[in-house]
Structure formats: C-alpha cells, structure tokens
Amino acid sequence: MPRHHRYLAPLAAVGLVLTSCGSDDLAIPTSGSDVAGDVTVFAAASLTAAFTEIGAVFEAEYPEAAVVLNFAGSSDLVAQILQSAPADVFASADTSNMDRLVSASGHATEPSMFATNVAEIIVQPGNPLGITGVVDLANDDLIVVQCAPEVPCGRYAAEIYANAGVAVIPKSYEENVNAVVTKVRLGEADAGIVYATDVIGAGDAAQGVAIPADANVIAEYPIAAVADAANLVGAQAFVDFVLAAESQSILAAHGFRTP
Amino acid sequence: MSKRRGGGESLPVPVLALAVVAIAFFALPLIGLLWRAPWSNAWTYLTDDDALTALRLSMVCSLWATGLSVVFGVPLAWLLARGTFPGREAVRALCTLSMVLPPVVGGVALFFALGRRGIVGQYLDQWFGITLPFTTAGVVVAQTFVAMPFLVITVEAALRQLDTRFEDAARTLGASRWYIFRRVTLPSIRPALGAGAVLAWARALGEFGATITFAGNFPGTTQTMPLAVYLSLETNPEEAIVLSLLLIVISFGVLVGLRGRWMGRAEANMATVVP
C-alpha cells in the first residue's frame, strides 16, 4: 500500500547521476530494476481515490519502489513545493497551478495532460431540495459551499457561475474539494460545486446534479516530474505509468475523462 | 566582580544554557518572518479590505470567546476546585478534553453536536431557526470550545491554593456566600484569572482547525486572520507574512501590556516584603 503524507525521500544515486546531465530531456528507464526507492507524488485532492489505486498497481509493477502520496488543494501543493517540500511528481487539477510551478525558475519539466474532469453539483441523496441546476444555487436560503478561489475547483466554480450568468454567494470557501464533499455528506451544506469524479467517489452518500456543457468547465489535469526531484528515475517512471493504458482505465473507472 | 549585589538568583550554567536555547527557539521563527517580510509592499497588504475585515473579525470573535470562557469557566473552575461529588475527576478530564483533541476533530465533533443535524443543533434549527455553522456565532462557539479549558485550569489551580480561612472570616462578618465569591474569592485570584483569560484569548485568536471545519470560511463572516493567512500562503506568501506579523504585533502588545496590570500587582507586593 502506498504510504501517504511522508516527506522523507531517500537520496538515489541514480538520481544524482541523471541530474548531473543537466538537460531537460530525461532518460527513460529501460528496465523495471532501475526504478527503486520512494517516489513522492503530490497530487490534487480530487485524485485521491484514483491515484491511491494507481500507486498500488505501480508498486506491484516495480517491487523495488514505494509510492508516497500527498493530497491537497493544487495551490497548497505548489506552495509546499516552492518552499522546498520534497516532491518527485506533481499532478495538478488545473494548468495555471502547473504553470506557476514551471515558471518559478525551472522547477518542473515536460508537463503532460493525463486526464480531464468536469464539474458537477453535489447534493444529498434523493436531492431533497429539488435542485435542478446552477441557477438554483443563487437561492440565498440554500447553504452552498465551494472551494476557495485559490484552489482550482474554486476558480472553476466562479467560471461556471459566470458562464451561467448567475451570482452565487456561498456560505463558506473550503480548503479543498474533499472538504466540500464532506460538508454536503454530513448534511451541513445543501449543495456544493465539486468534480464529477467526487460525486462518483461519494457513492450512495451523495448525489450529483449535472451542469450543462455550455456552462461547465473542462478541468485539465497535467502531470510532471519535478526538476530537482530526489528520485528522478522513479518520478519519470511514475509519470509514464500514469499516461499508460492501465492507469487511464483506472482513471476512467473513477469518472475521469480522456485528456 | 561583585557577586553580592544585584539581587536575583544566579542560575547554574547548564540550566542557563537550556533556557537560552529555549529563548532562541522562540525568537528564530519571529526573526525569520521579519527577515523575509516584503517591507516595500507591506502597507498595501495591511490596508487591504479583506485583511482588515479578517483582523476585525478575529478580534471581535476572540474577545467574545474570552468573555464566554470567563462567564462559564470560572464557575466550572470553582466547582472542580471545591465540589465534592462522585466522578469529579472524569468531569475535569471531560472539560479539558479539547486541549488535547486535534482542533479539526473538535470541529467535527461540534458538527455532530451543534450542526444542522446535530444532537442539539437540529432542535436549535427546527424550533428556533438558529444555525451555528457558517455564522460568526459559530466561530465564537468553536473558539470558546478550544479556549475555555485554559482558563478553567488556571483558575482552578488558584482556587485550590486559596486559604479558605479568609472566607471563614468573611462569613463571620455576615457576608453571604455569593457576596464572598464576588468580594473575597474573585479578587484574591485576580492574577490567575487575568492570566487564564489572556491564555484563553490567545488560544481563541489563533484557532484554525475547529473554526474552518465547524464555522467555515467566508470573508467578513467567518474568515478570521489565521484562515486568511493560511489561504493567502497558497498564492501570495508575501501577503501571508505581512498578515502574520500584524497578528504577532497585536498579540505581543496585549501580552506585554496586560502583564504589567494583571501580574504586576503580585510582584509589587513581594517587593515591599523584601527589605
């Protein structure tokens, strides 16, 4: 099982050799025995379920390696990496956070799009308040929560309101999308803007109300190996793994769409 | 080298060394903040509407939380110090539980008690239309929940150490128990009460986990300074540093200023005794 929230990454001799090459083009490992040690993956909160599964499969494929996962809002993760948190891989829920990382003096290289997601309104099972669309969220009597504007999900929500031409004042801006799901599940909030994958992930505990395509946003998920990663070989292997067919079918099973 | 003058005790060197390490431990983060602060932009960040709103909200809520902690905490402390009833130890552990509980856990627990579907909260909602989550009142509740134990513990300790014979004397002079509590007991524990209130206030001011979980995060209503700092840290660390320093300066001012008033009296009394 991949371990979560561990920040210790061992120094890999192979990584040192490769960084001394100093080019943006990374060598692709030719055999599984090159991939070893901890691979620390910082991934957006919405990827929690999918990446946990992908991490386990990766470890089965590369028995010498161990995947260490850290989930949080994408902006939070970028802040951590810029403060020198030891990440090998960064998977973001939007391109702007990835761009922020890349532009900060050569931190990341070669971002690749590996999935997309759409937003959905999450409500309690049975939709007791009969919410049919984004317009309903403008009702002041409803307790609507969403992500904080710094977090990708929060920005998407603002875009969706603009697209639909409504002004929605939520009751709270949460740190990440998981917190939004939790509050609706607990019954404290009536509705929230989350990803379609989160509605699927909540199972019977919640229900989704679709947002029509003309109002909705497409969330693009890029992934990249962090340039000064401690385990560059492992990082690249993980990125390739996520782009490969097996992971893509796992992502699809969780509700993600093709990039 | 005069070792005789100068009053105070001289600490043994190893003890002194440890104390200096401790001081450095507390000073370094503050120095780090001051060093990295963007002094040129500081004023714009400080006068930002959202920042000032968050500051005002923090001050108002923490003062309310301190007030509630005093009003309810002092009687509780009295009961724990003087009462004799079965299960007193369990009651004390219960009332100070939130000190050891991770604040987020406290926030979740408050949900289950006072949220819309909570044990008591559902009746508050149905009968009185009162909801606490996502309101400023909810912030006060969350802050009081984590801050009150600090006051209770401090005051209880002081009450235990009180010489009850003074209360005997007051009784023989004809004072009722309530009069004695107001005019003899409370004044006697004033330094501890002050210290406890300051501790509770500081804890309430810095509260994050229970607040964001139970009350939520909305500028002007529930976004206190710690929440604002945390969120701005994600996108604009420089703003976060400036806001943090503001909070530190205010807390520093209160702690130093109050120390003279509340704790100073005890030191002054001792000064007259030593010839």
Next chain:
Amino acid sequence: MDGPGRSEHGNGGAVTLSAQIGLQLGALDLQVDFEVQPGELLALLGPNGAGKSTVLRCLAGLAPIDSGEIRIDGTIVDNPVTDTLVEPEDRSVGFVFQNYLLFEHLSVLENVAFGLRARRTPKVSKAKARSVANDWLGRVGLADYAHQRPGTLSGGQAQRAALARCLATNPRLLLLDEPLAALDAGTRATVRRDLRRFLETFDGMRVLVTHDPVDAYALADRVAILDAGRIVQIGTLAEVTAHPRSRYVADLVGVNLVAGTVAGGVLSTASGATVVIADAPDGPSFAMIRPHSVALARVPADGSSTRNAWRGVIVDIDRLGDRVRVGMAGQLPLTAEITTGALDALALQPGEDIVASVKATDIEVYPS
C-alpha cells in the same frame, strides 16, 4: 446537664451563651459544657490540640456540632436533634482570628467596613458604612492608617484593625483565637494592656482562646482548662491555680500533682507509690506538693519525722538564678526546688540515685 462549666454562682441572671458541644473531628473527641454571662470574658486555656479553637469555630458556626446545643441570647443556633443550624453569617458573632486574616486586597478602612456592607439586613449605604468604620478606626487608634493596605501594618496594629472590623458589626458574642500569639514578646505586653482596656468597654459576651496563662490572668474573668477535648477545671484563675486538677495546670503553676486514691490517711497512685498525708477524706483525690517542700538526700534519713521518702534518679537540673529545680524520675516522679548551695553540697549530677522526702503536713490533698 450539670457539668463543671455550669455556673455555681446561682445569681439567677440572664445567661446569654450556653454551650453544650459534642463533636468528633479527626482525632479530637470534644465534649464540653459551659456558660458565659453577659459582660463576662471566659478564657479557654490548654495545650495544643486540646480543641480550644474548635470550640470557637462551633460557637461561630464554622463547625456544626454532632450533639448538644448552642444557645446565644436565648436563640438556639445549633441543635442537631431538631436540625437547627444558624449559619455564621446570620449569627451575631465577631471572630478575631489568630493571624487576623485582614483582606489583603482591601484597604484597612474597607476591611473595617466590610461587615457593614456585606450584611443585607439592615442595608447600610456605602457612605454610612465608611463613616462607622472611620469611627471605629479612631477608637482603636488607627485613623491614620485608614487607606493603607493591611500588609503595611505591624502586628499590634493588625490586631486592632481585626478587632475594629468585627466590632463594627456590633456582635453579641466576641470570639478571640490566640489574639497575641502572632506578636513578638516585646509588643505582646503593650498590646495585652491595650486589649484589656478595650475589651472592658465591650458589653457583650467574650470567649478568648489562649495557651498563655499570662493572657488569661490579664484578660479573663473566668478560665476553663481544656485538655484532650474535655473541660477539666473552670473558675477564676485564682481558684483554678489554687487547686490544680490536671497535669497542664500543675505545670503552669509549677507544682507537683499526684493523682490517686485516699484510704486511711494514705494516697495510693496507680503506679503503686504511696503518699502519707494528713487528714483527708477517703476517695479519689489529688495531692499537691510544692517543689520547695521536697527535700533531697543521697540516703534515706533514719529517724526523721517525714514518713514520705521515695527513691529515684535525677533526670534534669535547671538553674534559675539562685534556685535550682531538680527533676526526679522513679516510682513517684517529682520536681524539687533547692538552693544552689545545697546543690553544690550534695554534688548532684543527672543519672545519680537520689531520695526525695516530703512532710505529710506540706502536702495539700483535695478530692478529684
């Protein structure tokens, strides 16, 4: 209930404090019974742990009694049988505590005014309370200290302030717990004099607890000797010291006290010693032997007129000026008082054998 405390004066006057107290408190088993007349000062004298302060606390209402009854001015304030208990704040009692217990956070004036302002009935305005308090401070000579903190007062001044504080509420019963114990020897005499003058002006009942017989002598009308929770003697100090009935009083007065049973002109003690005495009725009795009546010798004198001679061992020798007190242990422990000349002549040392003798006519015997 007729106890040693009950008044034998039979003046038929109003007895306004009547106390029959039975109380078990930790190791103390208290059973006392006494009365105090209006205008009278009763001193409770006795060793530490005898229960003197406990008696005061019972009278004040700070310690409810297990059995008996306490009555002040005809009102029952404590009676377990009828479940009557008047709280201290409702009794008209003033208590001067051993360490005065002035409130540190209030000025001297506010301390004295405390009782007046605390009482709900009659309601006293702040201004009136202050003026009465100022009045009392003037009477005890502390007018200049009105606005100072109690911590700045000397021992004697604090005592006067404590006295003023409880007298300001006009109590019927005044209780003083070792009022001079906290003072050093130098100030004690002066304060004692002032206290006496002051107490004489108080017309209610007064009960004073002390371990110092000089206090009792200077201040009290009657003295009750309390030992191990019982009143063993009560009366004026002269009466009590004339015929000691307890080790405590005997030590106080400085005489030897032998307890035993008289039969046929001989007092026999529990330890088997015999004392030949002059006329005395049979029955349990005390024999009082003054130290200067005890003669010491190395060998028993033959043919002397004394028929009382006891062997013993010298345990201590205390020189007091030109007299010496010699303590002897044995079948009959005694203290003898001889001149230093006699001591030197006999060359006595602790640990040596000695014989003590007393003439029967020098022994005072009275029933116990």
